[in-house]
Amino acid sequence: MIAPLYSTNFGKAYCADCIDILKTIPNGSIDLVITSPPFALRRKKSYGNVSAERYCEWFWPYAQEIARVLKGNGSFVLDIGGSWNKGEPTRSLYHFELLLKLCSSQGPFKLAQEFYWYNPAKMPAPAQWVTIKRVRVKDAVNPIWWLAKTKRPKASNLRVLKPYSRSMETLLKRGYNDGARPSGHVVSKKWNTRHKGAIPSNLIIAANTMSSHRYLSSCKKHKLEVHPARFVEAIPEFFIKFLTKKHNVILDPFSGSNVVGEIAERLNRKWISIEINKNYVIGSAFRFNGLGEAIYRRHRAKKEI
16 A cells, blocks of 8 residues: 555645556545646656657546546536647647547547637747747647546536726626527627626636746755646646545545645635655655655655655
8 A cells, every 4th residue: 555655634645656646546436537648748857757649548548547537427527738749830629639538439538628828928939930030829728628427527607707898897887689589699688787796708717927926936945846837726627626625535646746736725625635656745744734855855865855
C-alpha cells in the first residue's frame, strides 16, 4: 500500500505513477476528476510528455481507470492543449482524436460540454511560424473537455453565477421588448426577472501570470524546481464549484504542483492528488499553511532532495 507523501484536513498527496494509485481507489467513489496531463508537444518538457502519434494509446489505460473510479453522476474535466505538426505550420489533431476515442460507442464517456480557456498572456508560439515567418497568429486558447459517464452528470450553474454586466443592469431597469427575434429565438416576459447573477459562458478568461504565491517564493527559497506548467487557479475553482458540493471528493491524477488540491481544500472538498515527480510533490506542500517546511525538512534529512 502506497502512503501519501503528505496529508491535510481534506486531502492526500501521493508521489507515484497515477495508474498505481488509481487501481487502489474503489469503484464509483470520486465525484470529479479534473486534470491537465502532459500535452503531446513537439518540444520535450521537464515534466514529461509523449508524442502526438502515441498519445491516445498512452492515455487510454488512465482513462479506463478514471471512468471506473468516477461515480455514476460524476464528471471528468480534461484540460488538453493542441500541438503543431513537426516542421510545418499545420495543427495536430491528436487531442480531437483522443476526444473521439473517449466518447465513441466503445468509449467510457459522453461529451457534456466543451469549454475554452483563453490566456491573454500566452507567449507567441510557435516562434518559427508566428514571430519569424509571420504566417500564423499565436495560440491563446486551450480546449477543456467536460466529460461524463451518463447524460445527466451532477452540475449546477447557480454555484458559478457572475455579476450582471453594466448593459444587462441597464436593460433590467429599463425593460425590454419581448417576443420573437430575427434569429428565431423567442424572448418571454419572464426573461426580465432579476436572479442572483448572470450565467457564465463556456469561455474562461484567465492569465497564468501569478508571481507572488507562497508556493513560488518557498520553492525559490529552498531551491526546489518550480513546475513550469501550473494550472491557472480559475479553472479548477470554476469546475469544482460547478460540478461538486462541499465534502465531495476531487481527484487530480497528474497534479503537478497541486493547484487542484489547494483550491479543493479552500472550498471544503476532499481531494486526492497524484504526481510522479517527488520534487514537485514536496514543493506543492507549501501551498498549505504550516505544512511545507516540515515536509521539506523531512525529505531533506533523508537526502531525497
